[in-house]
Amino acid sequence: MPILLAPDKFRGSLSAAEACAAMEAGIRLVLPDAQVTALPMADGGEGTAELLTQVTKGIWHTAFVNNPLFKLIEAGFGLSTDGQTAFIDSAAAAGLALLAAPERDTTLATTYGLGQLIEQAIAGGAKTVVLGLGGSATTDGGTGLAAALGWQFLNAAGQTFTPTGGTLIEIAQIIPPASPLPVRLRVACDVQNPLYGPTGAAMLFAPQKGATPVQVSQLDKGLRHLDQLMQQQLGMTHAAIPGAGAAGGLGYGLITFLGATLEPGVDVVLDAVAFDEHLSGASLVLTGEGKLDGQTAQGKLIAGICRRAGKSGVPVVALCGTLTLAPEEIQDLGLLGAFSVLNRPQQLAEAVLTAADDLRATTFNVMRLLRTYASLRL
Incomplete structure (x- = not known):
């Protein structure tokens, strides 16, 4: 199963490269032999x-x-x-x-x-x-x-x-x-x-x-x-x-x-990293950022990823820290699903320290669900 990882940074806790590493670790727990391509992303701002x-x-x-x-x-x-x-x-x-x-x-x-x-x-x-x-x-x-x-x-x-x-x-x-x-x-x-x-x-x-x-x-x-x-x-x-x-x-x-x-x-960022080339042949895109909210749909990174992946028929799942999008907004954005990695009451300082482990665990759960769904369809 070729999987493309294309997250932005989780501001204050994980760089985009660190987010990719945590996602890949979660994937390997479910699909040890999966073909994973890590493509750390940015939104065009500083860094x-x-x-x-x-x-x-x-x-x-x-x-x-x-x-x-x-x-x-x-x-x-x-x-x-x-x-x-x-x-x-x-x-x-x-x-x-x-x-x-x-x-x-x-x-x-x-x-x-x-x-x-x-x-x-x-x-x-x-x-x-x-x-x-x-x-x-x-x-x-x-x-x-x-x-x-x-x-x-x-x-x-x-x-x-x-x-x-x-x-x-x-x-x-x-x-x-x-x-x-x-x-x-x-x-x-x-x-x-x-x-x-x-x-x-x-x-x-x-x-x-x-x-x-x-x-x-x-x-x-x-x-x-x-x-x-x-x-x-x-x-x-x-x-x-x-x-x-x-x-x-x-x-x-x-x-x-x-x-x-x-x-x-x-679009400038996606073109610069040859996103469309990496997307070709992928079965799934995992993306994410620190917060999914109303701004996400206003031309931000995940919206652009969904737009391009949608044209190729590749599903996109987003993982984040804070999730405030309504179900209708998630659907309109073109996401297969969106999940917060926060799984317990936490202070911000603790959430920052456990971000990598929480992202790994949430990726594991998402991939286990998708693998089971694919098996049931067969």
């Missing part, structure tokens, strides 16, 4: 680049780049074994987690370091960059990234500078580089917000990065100003594209300055 590098047997590289406050740090990115594809998390150079709480000021933050990281990947031979958005400290519309990659931003005095969220309003002229980057960018983006306005990058997300109401208004005006200049000087606007407001307007910047395409994160 995706490293996992994709591991799954595709690539090589992890590090480089010194600027953090969101222009301080030098060491950040990593992956290159596929053939060197043609780079895997990068935007949070590696522009992430909020890189800053201590007192340092967080999105009016001062830049995506410049992310541009440097992309530049390093291109220098390493990458022809395609798979970039995951999320967890950013910035609201600069991607101008910092663009400045690192050859775009020039001039103020009213004609001086070149690297804009931040708080200085977008000072841009007077935008000059593109002589030639576009020789790379294709596939951007994993699950945010649908526009660049500015009530549901834009500043209004909706800047408060989470420490912005005050006055700063939020300043940031929103700056993003509007940026797009107006792009329209007036270069005849383009991408402000209303779903996802333009992702990661502080980085989605907009990637489209506008680098010609990137924004794609559902799950």
Whole structure:
């Protein structure tokens, strides 16, 4: 019985690889000779680049780049074994987690370091960059990234500078580089917000990065100003594209300055790990994550797995920590079944410690049931 294991991490308790190991151990108790393929997954957020590098047997590289406050740090990115594809998390150079709480000021933050990281990947031979958005400290519309990659931003005095969220309003002229980057960018983006306005990058997300109401208004005006200049000087606007407001307007910047395409994160990840190839010939997919809830059905990893497996007629069973989906939602998602691994009253600290054993035991029960059902049908 060929079985494909494709879980996400169980946040705070198990990595995706550890979840695969626990699932396989449960399967072996029932079907010792089963053909099991482990394919640890990610949702396109932080940690995706490293996992994709591991799954595709690539090589992890590090480089010194600027953090969101222009301080030098060491950040990593992956290159596929053939060197043609780079895997990068935007949070590696522009992430909020890189800053201590007192340092967080999105009016001062830049995506410049992310541009440097992309530049390093291109220098390493990458022809395609798979970039995951999320967890950013910035609201600069991607101008910092663009400045690192050859775009020039001039103020009213004609001086070149690297804009931040708080200085977008000072841009007077935008000059593109002589030639576009020789790379294709596939951007994993699950945010649908526009660049500015009530549901834009500043209004909706800047408060989470420490912005005050006055700063939020300043940031929103700056993003509007940026797009107006792009329209007036270069005849383009991408402000209303779903996802333009992702990661502080980085989605907009990637489209506008680098010609990137924004794609559902799950599809970018599934393509990067050649999920469809692994799915071919499988009789069952076991997936899972820490929590199955209403967000799961909104384009998240398990929804994408169910969609692709459903087209091939392969059943999918999901295992999780917390399960809040109603039976109708489980059915609509396309799952054969969904099961919580929690089997007794527990505090969170205990559940984390026993997660691997609980996942192993639940996988055992699911596989025993499926084996018995298959025998009865015969």
